[in-house]
Amino acid sequence: MGMMWLVAAWLVVLPAREVHAGPAPQPHFLAFGVLPLQSPTKLAGMFMPLVEGIQKALGQPVEFVTAPSFATFMKRVMARRYDFVYLNPLLFRRAEKAGYHAVAKVAREPFTGILVVRRDSPLHSLNPATLPKGLRIGFPDPNAYAATVMTTQYMKKLGIDVHREFSIKYFGSQNSAIMAVYAGLVDVAGTWWPSLRSMPPDVQKSLRVIAETPPQPQMAIAVRSGMAPERVRKLTHYLTSLTHSASGRRILQHLGFKHGFAAADDGEYAKVGQ
């Protein structure tokens, strides 16, 4: 008899316990860190559809995160704040030291740096002999691999010492550097194709590419060590199969990557920076 009373009391209390159980636990967000190549809003506009797709593919919420600067981004990478990251080959080499491994890269598109001027600029090529003195050049960030490092190294091979021949300004992001040359704040800007293609058509038409660097291994997507292999496999599969579906192609259109992603490994980036 006493047991029956206990069972009855438990049945009465059970709904109340459920009611007062409090909010459901917050799901764990996977942090997708994206190198601040553009302004955060623009970058988010490019990557948010991809984030949505990854979220669906992995069945887990994914948070898009960038950083105020390359340096801050890399500090967080080195602190393993992000579950997976999108970054340039040079920075990937540093990220490797923090335990990140490349799983994908931008497919088939040469990873080059370009130098752009206004269409009405007198500059048409980079000839050290005819290069006017006192030119102003703009870069996104000292660590922007294609836009800064590769173009600087390219001009060095041509015999142009950027630090001596140019007055250098850093504008924080690719689109800021492009807008700087468009607005006449600088005479030349270092950037890369995806960023130039993401600019409004009027801006693109007003600019002209005067030089492009030799290609290097493409931008990488790397995952933090310790991520479950199955999750890594799903992520890689999703990224490399984007071109197979209309929805995937729309995502790539937002990113500005015509050919999507291809599988990659750490070895492809071994010679970067040497």
Place this chain on the structure above:
Amino acid sequence: MNTVVESASETLPVVHARRRDGLLGRFASLRFRLILSVALVHAVLMGTFVWEAVRDQSADIRAQLVSRGHELVTLMAVASTNALLAEDLGSLGEVTDRVKRQPGVVYGDIVDIRGDVLASSAPARVGHRETRALNVKDRFPLKPGDHVLDLSRPIVVAGRRVGTVLLGLSTRSMDTALEKTRDAGLLFILMALVVGSVAAWALSMIVTRNLHILISAVRRIAKGDLDVRVNVNSRDEVGILAQAFNGMVASLQRTSRQISREHEKRTEAERLACVGELAASIAHEIRNPLAAVVNAVPLLDSDKLDPEDHAEALNIINTESRRLQRILEDFLRFSRMREPQPVAGDLGALLEEVCQLFSHDPAVSRQVRVRCHVPAGPCRASYDPDLLRQVLWNLLLNAIQAMPTGGTVDVSAEAADDQVRVTIADSGTGIPHDIIDKVMRPFFTRRGDGTGLGLAIVQRILMQHGSKLSIDSEPGRGTRVTFQLPAG
């Protein structure tokens, strides 16, 4: 069928308006009603206006606060989007710091998609999970005691929410403004009440002043002063009423004077007719005995008259002469009746005394039984003893004479309220219906030996005592006469 003769005054139908006296009557006055009505109208109209104004202003102020809140929270969202995406906590902190410096801001938080507070106007909350609802109701009314309007704005990039901005705005200044407006409104209502009351009082004074003049005039008319006129020169309804009133009083005065003149004429005519009738009655009354005396006197000088006839003639002369004397004495008594001198006395004792006199008269007691019914104790009344004794004597004599073959006379007195009622009822022949209204006229008699002044004298004495005689008679069964005297 009984016949009742009573000199009752004519009763006219009078419609009495309900009158309220005292304090209630003052509240029911036209002036008070006017003041109350105007004051109430002022208060209601002003109250409605103020209520509407306060409501509108309240809605405006609230809408402004909500609009300002939306602007601020939108600006916060825009200003913090890049920093939120870049997890630039320093920039986010600057945003919340600047927002906090805005007037009326209670708090401002920026929360990421996970619900963690990345920046807050209260630095202690940074890094903690936001416990408040992210989708707050930024609408009025707030809960009782809640003086913070909570607003939220999701930070959306490329159609995806990446964070939320929370903002709290204090409603204290708004509440204070509304309280001031409400207090001002109440003050306006009070002022409207006072101004309305004063205006109504002034208006009522103007309106009712002339009415009060009319009321005073009516009261003077009620006291008989028909010379009164009201001097109201206004052209409003009261002025028209005053003119009509003056016309009515003038007409009433003319009618009254005409009635007085007619009354005087009629009185004079009646007086002359009465004198003529009286003279004719006297002439009629004294003509027969005088003729008998005149005819008998010459017989005394005749030698041919035998002693028996001589004695008869002398007897006739004596009898008729005494009759003439009695007629003249009664007439003189009737015409020279003195003013009564009422004193308080025991009316029962007087009744018993008169009844006893008749009972001890052998001529009466042989055929008529006189019974007296008076209360056991003193039955006090105010009367002139000599005059009332004559009244009782005449009435008892009439009753006894109405019973030639015998009968019973019942004399009674009873006190009722502040009156003493005296009743004399006989079982005699009664009075025919056709003459019952004439029996109190002077010299009206159905008996050959009567002067016809008995009941006239009775009625006159009773009238002098403020009373009157009531006769209830049924032929063949008897007569009942009644009068009342004030209790002594």
